[in-house]
Amino acid sequence: MATAPSPLPAHAGPAVASPLYAALGALLALLALTRGGHVEVVLVASGVAALLTTAAALVLLRAGTNSRAYAAAGAAWGTAVALAGTWPHTDVAGLSLAQLLVAAGTLGPLLVVLRLLRDARAGTDDPPLLVDALMLATALATVGWDAFTRSGHHGGTGWTASTVLTLTATALLAGSATALAVEHPRLRAAAVGLSLLGVGTALTGICFHHERATAHVAVVAALAGGTAGLLLLPRAGIVQHGGEAAARAARRLETASLVPGPILLVDLVLLVLSPRSDPVLFALYISVLVAYTVRHAATARAVDRSYRALRERTLRDELTGLGNRTALQDALTQPDREQALVLLELTGLDDVNDVLGVRSGDAVVRAAADRLVRVLAGPGGTAYRTGRDEVAVLLPGGTADALRHVDALAAAVAEAPAAVDGAARFPLLATAGVSSCPLDAPGDPMAPLVRADIALRDARRLGPGGVSVYSGDVAAAHARRSLLRERLSVAVRDGLVAVHYQPVVSFTTGRVAKLEALARWDDPVLGRVNPAEFVAVAEESNLVVALGEHVLRTAVRDAAAIGVFDAGVGLAVNVSVVQLQSPGFADVVRDILAAHDVDPALLTLELTESVFLDTDSPAERVVTELARLGCRIAIDDFGTGYSAFGYLGRLPVHVLKIDRSLTRSVTEDGTGQSVLTCVVDLANRLGLTTVVEGVETAEQAAVCRSVDAPLGQGWLYAPAVPLTDVPAQLARVHPVPGSAQPVAG
Ligand code: C2E
Ligand code: CA
Ligand code: CA
Numbered sequence: 163m164a165t166a167p168s169p170l171p172a173h174a175g176p177a178v179a180s181p182l183y184a185a186l187g188a189l190l191a192l193l194a195l196t197r198g199g200h201v202e203v204v205l206v207a208s209g210v211a212a213l214l215t216t217a218a219a220l221v222l223l224r225a226g227t228n229s230r231a232y233a234a235a236g237a238a239w240g241t242a243v244a245l246a247g248t249w250p251h252t253d254v255a256g257l258s259l260a261q262l263l264v265a266a267g268t269l270g271p272l273l274v275v276l277r278l279l280r281d282a283r284a285g286t287d288d289p290p291l292l293v294d295a296l297m298l299a300t301a302l303a304t305v306g307w308d309a310f311t312r313s314g315h316h317g318g319t320g321w322t323a324s325t326v327l328t329l330t331a332t333a334l335l336a337g338s339a340t341a342l343a344v345e346h347p348r349l350r351a352a353a354v355g356l357s358l359l360g361v362g363t364a365l366t367g368i369c370f371h372h373e374r375a376t377a378h379v380a381v382v383a384a385l386a387g388g389t390a391g392l393l394l395l396p397r398a399g400i401v402q403h404g405g406e407a408a409a410r411a412a413r414r415l416e417t418a419s420l421v422p423g424p425i426l427l428v429d430l431v432l433l434v435l436s437p438r439s440d441p442v443l444f445a446l447y448i449s450v451l452v453a454y455t456v457r458h459a460a461t462a463r464a465v466d467r468s469y470r471a472l473r474e475r476t477l478r479d480e481l482t483g484l485g486n487r488t489a490l491q492d493a494l495t496q497p498d499r500e501q502a503l504v505l506l507e508l509t510g511l512d513d514v515n516d517v518l519g520v521r522s523g524d525a526v527v528r529a530a531a532d533r534l535v536r537v538l539a540g541p542g543g544t545a546y547r548t549g550r551d552e553v554a555v556l557l558p559g560g561t562a563d564a565l566r567h568v569d570a571l572a573a574a575v576a577e578a579p580a581a582v583d584g585a586a587r588f589p590l591l592a593t594a595g596v597s598s599c600p601l602d603a604p605g606d607p608m609a610p611l612v613r614a615d616i617a618l619r620d621a622r623r624l625g626p627g628g629v630s631v632y633s634g635d636v637a638a639a640h641a642r643r644s645l646l647r648e649r650l651s652v653a654v655r656d657g658l659v660a661v662h663y664q665p666v667v668s669f670t671t672g673r674v675a676k677l678e679a680l681a682r683w684d685d686p687v688l689g690r691v692n693p694a695e696f697v698a699v700a701e702e703s704n705l706v707v708a709l710g711e712h713v714l715r716t717a718v719r720d721a722a723a724i725g726v727f728d729a730g731v732g733l734a735v736n737v738s739v740v741q742l743q744s745p746g747f748a749d750v751v752r753d754i755l756a757a758h759d760v761d762p763a764l765l766t767l768e769l770t771e772s773v774f775l776d777t778d779s780p781a782e783r784v785v786t787e788l789a790r791l792g793c794r795i796a797i798d799d800f801g802t803g804y805s806a807f808g809y810l811g812r813l814p815v816h817v818l819k820i821d822r823s824l825t826r827s828v829t830e831d832g833t834g835q836s837v838l839t840c841v842v843d844l845a846n847r848l849g850l851t852t853v854v855e856g857v858e859t860a861e862q863a864a865v866c867r868s869v870d871a872p873l874g875q876g877w878l879y880a881p882a883v884p885l886t887d888v889p890a891q892l893a894r895v896h897p898v899p900g901s902a903q904p905v906a907g
Contacts, residue, residue: 179230180217183237187213190244202247205260209244212236231277235270242267479547481524482531490546490554495607500600502564504555505614506534507593508575509626511551514588522585527551529581530590533574541567554614561598561631568594568629591627593618598632616640623698646699649685654700654708659683661716662882665891666734666853666875669867672896676732676766676853678875679717680882681709701738710741715754718765720885722758729892734766734796739773742781748788755791762792766817770798774809782813789814796853801841810848818845822856822876828865839869846870864899 187210194206216236246260246267253259477489485493494503508530515523527547534545534553543557555571557564575592579585595618599610606612613632619640621630630636653659659681666676681697684690700706714735721733741747755762767788773781774797789795796817801824809815820841827834838854845852854866857876866874879896 179233182217183213183233183240184217186237186241187211187217187244190241190248194244194248197248200249200251202250202260205247205250206244207247209240209242209247212240212243216240231274235274238270239267482528482547484531484535484553485544485546487546487548487554490548490556490611491608493544493546493556494599494610497599497601497607499558500560500598501556501558502561503597503599503610503614504557504564504568504571505548505595505611505618506553506555506571506575507595507618507622508551508553508578509591509593509622510589514579514582514585514590517588518584522582525582526578526585526588526590530575530578533577534571537567537570537574543567554611556599561596564596565629565631568592568596572627593621593624593626594629595619595621596629596631613637643699643702646688646691646696647703647705649688650683650691650696650700650709651705653683653685654705654712657712657716659709659712660884661713661720662884663717663721663888663891664875664882665880665894666873667879667896669863669871669874670898672898674731674892674894675873676734677721677726677888677891678734678768678882679713679736681713681736682882697736697738701740704740704744706738706740707744710736710738711750714751718754718758718760721888722760724885724888726888726892727760727764730764731892732764732766732794734768736768736798739770739781742769742773742784748784748791751788751793752791763794766794766796768796768798768817768819771800771809774813785813789816799855801837807844810850815850817851817853819853819855819875820871825854825856825858825862825866825876829859829861835865835869838865838871842869842871860897860899867899 190213191206191210194201213236216233242263246263250260254262477485477492479486508527511523511526514526531545531547531553534555538545538555538557541557541563543555546554546556548554555564557567572592572594575590579588579590595614595616597610597613597617603609617630617632617636620636621628624630650659660683661679662682663677663679665674666678667673668675681693682690683693683696697706697709700709714737717733717735721727726733751765751767752762755765769785773785785795794816795814796819797815798819799821800818801821818841820838824834824838824841828838829835842852851873852871853873853875854862854871855875857863857866857874857878859878862876863874863878880891880894883891
């Protein structure tokens with residue numbers, strides 16, 4: 163999750179100050195040029211460099227609270243030093259003008275040091291400002307002292323000055339060379355520029371006494387390189403927010419920053435050995451070295467801390483404090499014992515989110531996580547949040563051991579809603595997929611996760627709260643469903659799913675009253691696939707929407723074409739809940755009927771009871787809309803589900819289709835017949851038509867007729883037949899039970 167560094171904030175200050183400082187630098191350089199050979203080039207150059215650097219830094223570095231103060235201090239210092247270099251040998255009231263200027267210039271940076279100290283006291287401890295202040299102060303004093311002594315009449319530029327220059331330059335070079343290894347292109351370019359600065363300064367130091375002309379060229383090169391380098395130096399933000407590559411870059415930069423340390427040390431040794439013994443410079447050097455070392459240690463600690471914090475953050479789920487998917491993957495990659503993986507899906511969480519809002523949903527997840535952690539303390543398991551409504555649990559031992567804990571885990575999840583205001587009425591069930599993570603298993607370490615996921619899908623098919631353990635059978639079933647889904651989507655797209663028609667026959671006239679459209683699919687690879695199987699697969703995805711529409715469109719078109727509707731015979735089509743929830747379903751039905759000029763009353767839409775269980779579900783509104791259109795609504799498979807009657811009063815239902823399991827029982831035991839009698843009686847009283855499904859024997863038909871059931875459907879009359887056989891079916895008149903003679907067709 164790499165965040166791009168935010169663009170530089172637009173602020174008025176630098177826009178004015180930056181060109182001002184740059185212009186001042188140019189002006190001072192010009193001024194020094196007019197003085198010809200009387201100037202101290204090194205001092206002028208470092209003054210101008212300070213001004214240009216300040217101008218560049220103002221634009222490039224993020225404007226913090228102190229940036230303007232830093233810039234003013236840098237500019238003041240630069241101006242003073244450049245002026246000192248321009249008049250190195252002038253006296254004012256018996257004192258050296260150059261020395262006075264350098265001393266005055268030091269005041270600006272000194273104020274910055276004081277500001278740093280003030281901030282440090284205010285408690286902004288990151289970065290360690292106290293150490294920064296110390297380092298800045300000692301470095302400042304060192305440079306200031308060096309410039310001061312060199313700018314005076316008597317100091318001159320001796321052996322030390324050129325050696326220190328050369329070594330400092332070498333330090334810059336070495337640091338930049340290391341920084342070259344850093345990936346970021348802007349950092350690399352900056353390193354090149356800074357190297358130029360190093361080379362130039364080194365040459366200046368070497369040529370100082372003998373070759374003034376070369377020294378001048380070197381100063382110009384150094385200035386150009388340094389300015390370019392600083393202009394290209396990116397903000398720290400690039401490194402802070404740049405993800406893994408930037409983190410690597412930051413580590414290398416850190417290594418690069420190690421380089422100046424040893425060089426400072428060599429500097430110090432040379433200073434000690436130098437013929438010009440300057441105890442002040444010596445003491446200052448030691449202080450810089452100490453401050454540098456302390457700062458380096460502090461930086462290393464801070465970097466380490468932020469890495470750890472970052473790593474911690476990338477492994478934690480913020481909401482629950484559990485490990486996240488990455489943490490689970492880590493654990494799976496480095497298993498230290500045999501474990502089982504349990505993927506728990508918090509089934510029912512969507513309802514909480516939908517009705518009470520995401521905040522309550524989050525609170526429920528948090529409550530569930532807390533409870534899971536408590537349950538897992540016993541067996542020594544670990545929980546990870548791997549998805550919005552999914553928690554993974556690693557338990558020691560095999561799947562059999564894990565299964566012993568699944569009930570407790572499910573109970574922990576079930577308790578969670580009670581802990582959240584208003585959520586207690588939403589049942590939360592843990593649907594679980596279990597797989598084993600054997601130690602030293604060859605192959606992909608993520609395999610247990612994939613397997614648990616397959617098991618979880620299998621568990622879902624068992625219903626909310628289902629539990630499934632990954633096995634060869636589960637895997638095979640999963641593979642088959644995947645293959646089915648893939649091939650079915652192609653078949654639906656290419657219109658290869660056929661529609662057959664099963665007659666619904668009147669028990670009183672023996673004539674076909676209606677045809678039920680049933681999908682038939684012959685796949686070249688899979689052969690004929692049972693509709694119950696492929697419809698279920700289609701319902702798991704949105705595929706059932708396209709499939710259902712294809713069946714509806716084909717059935718209405720073909721039935722209209724062969725005159726089914728003209729004969730007053732109706733058409734029944736199965737509709738899945740998923741279809742009802744798809745946007746614009748009622749419009750699709752209206753358009754199809756209109757396209758073939760079919761009376762909506764001749765179309766029955768068969769729905770299962772599950773549609774009506776949620777009061778106020780969007781599906782219910784669609785049913786009402788369809789009924790208003792004039793279509794008839796049938797409850798399919800009545801007697802298998804809840805067989806509740808509540809919705810019958812609330813919703814426009816016209817037909818009850820009695821499931822064939824009930825039909826089978828009517829001739830097997832007395833209760834079956836009583837139940838059938840009751841249902842038909844109730845339907846008649848409510849003004850509903852009943853269709854008895856799965857009528858296979860004349861005996862069953864006779865019972866149905868005896869209890870006044872009006873319509874039946876089943877193999878006794880006909881199986882579902884292709885369109886070509888439909889006219890023959892319509893022409894048939896089936897024997898009416900109880901009447902002596904079959905009515906001749
Ligand atoms: P259903 O809606 O209950 O359809 C009746 C099923 O019972 C059909 O199975 C039919 O062939 C079968 N059947 C008919 N008479 C008898 C009988 O006397 N004895 C027995 N044992 N079975 C009989 P089919 O065609 O295999 O369809 C199975 C289920 O697949 C359907 O059950 C329906 O829920 C679903 N289905 C089929 N086509 C579609 C469709 O186009 N859309 C949707 N959403 N579902 C469909
Ligand atoms: Ca049906
Ligand atoms: Ca049925």
